[in-house]
Amino acid sequence: MRLDPTIVLTILGMALVTYAARAGGFLIVQWLPIGPFARRFLDHIPGATFAALIAPAVFAGGPLEWTGVVITAAIARYAGNPLPAMLAGVAVVAIGRQLGAG
Amino acid sequence: MPVTFSRQGAVRGALDVLPLTVAALLFGMAFGLLSAEAGLSVIEATLMSALVFAGASQFAAMQIWAEPVPVVTVILTTFAINARHLVMGAVLAPWLRPIGRLRALGSLFLMVDESWGLSVAKMKSGATDAAYLAGSGATLYMVWATGTIAGRLSGGLVPDPAAFALDFLPLALFLALLMTFWRGPGSLVPWLTSAAVAFAADAAAGPGWPVLLGAIAGALAGAVTDSRREYTRP
Numbered sequence: 001m002r003l004d005p006t007i008v009l010t011i012l013g014m015a016l017v018t019y020a021a022r023a024g025g026f027l028i029v030q031w032l033p034i035g036p037f038a039r040r041f042l043d044h045i046p047g048a049t050f051a052a053l054i055a056p057a058v059f060a061g062g063p064l065e066w067t068g069v070v071i072t073a074a075i076a077r078y079a080g081n082p083l084p085a086m087l088a089g090v091a092v093v094a095i096g097r098q099l100g101a102g
Numbered sequence: 103m104p105v106t107f108s109r110q111g112a113v114r115g116a117l118d119v120l121p122l123t124v125a126a127l128l129f130g131m132a133f134g135l136l137s138a139e140a141g142l143s144v145i146e147a148t149l150m151s152a153l154v155f156a157g158a159s160q161f162a163a164m165q166i167w168a169e170p171v172p173v174v175t176v177i178l179t180t181f182a183i184n185a186r187h188l189v190m191g192a193v194l195a196p197w198l199r200p201i202g203r204l205r206a207l208g209s210l211f212l213m214v215d216e217s218w219g220l221s222v223a224k225m226k227s228g229a230t231d232a233a234y235l236a237g238s239g240a241t242l243y244m245v246w247a248t249g250t251i252a253g254r255l256s257g258g259l260v261p262d263p264a265a266f267a268l269d270f271l272p273l274a275l276f277l278a279l280l281m282t283f284w285r286g287p288g289s290l291v292p293w294l295t296s297a298a299v300a301f302a303a304d305a306a307a308g309p310g311w312p313v314l315l316g317a318i319a320g321a322l323a324g325a326v327t328d329s330r331r332e333y334t335r336p
Contacts, residue, residue, distance in 0.1 A: 002143040006171050011146065013177035014163065015153035018184045022210045025191035026198050037325055044324030045189045045317055046222045047283045048296040050276040052316025053215065055297035056304040057273050065270065072274045073281055082223070082278030083121060089274035094267035 068093040103230045105200040111231025115217065115238030118224075122216050123245045125271045128263040130249020133160050135260050137250070140167040144254045151250040155214065155243055159183040162309050183310030186317060190218045197225050197232035205236070212239025216272065219279045226283070291327050296320025 034042070058069055072089030076082055130151065137147035154160060159180040166175060191198070191210055198206040209232070217238035224234050253260055263269045283289065300316030307315075 001145055003145055003149075004143075006173065007142065007146050008149070010163075010171050010173045010176050011150045011153055013173065014150065014159065014180040017177055017181035018154050018156050018159065018187070019211060021181065021184045021187035022191055022213050023207055025188035025193075026195055026206065026210060027191075028188075029192045029195050030199065037329060040325040040328045041321045042189065042193050044292045044321035044328075045193050046219070046226075047280060047289065048292045048320025048324065049186065049190070049313065049317040050219065050280040050283075051293040051296040051320055052300035052313045053276045054273045054280070055300040055316065056312055058297075059301050059304075068267075068270055068274070069277060072277050076278035076281035077284065081118075082220075082275060082282065083118075085278040085281070086121060086271065086274040089277070090267045090271050093270045097265075097267060 064093055064096040067096070103228075105197055105230045105232050107201045107205055107233045107236075108231055109233070111229075111233035112237030112240070114231070115220070115224075115234035115236065116241040118220050118234075119217055119238040119241050122271060122275065123241060125263060125268040126216075126242050126245045127249040127252070128261055128268055129157055130246045131253030131256065131260040132263065133157065133164070134250045134253020134256075135258060136161065136164040138254060138258075140164045141169065142167075144251070147254060148247065148250055151247050154180070155212070155246060156180070156184050157214075157246070158309055179308070179310075182308075182314075185310065186314045187213065189317065189321075190215075193222060194218070194225065194235065197221070197235065201232050205232075209233075209236040209239065212236055212243050214239060214242055216275060217242055219276055223279050223282055288327065292320040292324030295323035 029042075058065070061069070068089040071092050072085045074085075075088050076085035079085055133151065134147060137150070142150070150160060150163075162179055162183055163176050166172060166179065190213065194213075198209065201209075213235065217235060220238055221235040225232075280293070296316040296319060298316075299319040300312040303312040303315045
């Protein structure tokens, strides 16, 4: 059961920078006043982040994944919470792959 | 309504994140497998999952892992990939400010994309129990660490997440959450900007950059469009 010092050092470094990112943003807006433009910017971050998170995968996907995307988006648009849309999308893609479409 | 921090919120967060735990478990196991191939011991791999708790950067680290370990490169790459958490924490400030420094910092340690996404949607819908963030995060944290250990102990028998389309699950989550933010055609400006930049960055740069650059570009486009709309109002 080895615990190599260099590896531990690397892990601690990774942990430090990761937590700095996690906590740093919140601490910065605590200490620095943010004007209306910055406020609008932060307001748009969630949607923009989601779009960026899914974009590469959507572009890389095939017709099966795109079908899943359309179904997920359509159900999500009209349902109260994201769960049914998520499950429907995954089900479509999973079944499609089992049937050899993916 | 004042922001609270109670067990109810934490439980709600844990329940809402449950569908994602299967994917998190399998990806955790996949990381366990990669860590074995890279030469980490079980303790080292578990330590990484327990202290870093950031899948994308952990996978990237395993890709560039070598003997001797490129310490500085790994740390810098980790920061680049995880830099997006800076804006993520800032967005949740309305929930984090009122609950006290310790709870805020603790909740932030447990913050990942999926629990953040769910929490932002919850916060924007008017919910005030900020423990939701910690509850959802803690659940994924335990599953991630368990998955890592399970992946190591399974001797290479890790189920392929793609077999049950579980690799589609995070995409479906973020897409579904995105739809709840739809405010009309104007919403397309930041989203399409973000998608375009992310797509370009994905082709040109390594992991982490697509999300970071896409999110910043999209949010800038949205903020600029909002500002211009205000100036042209009669």
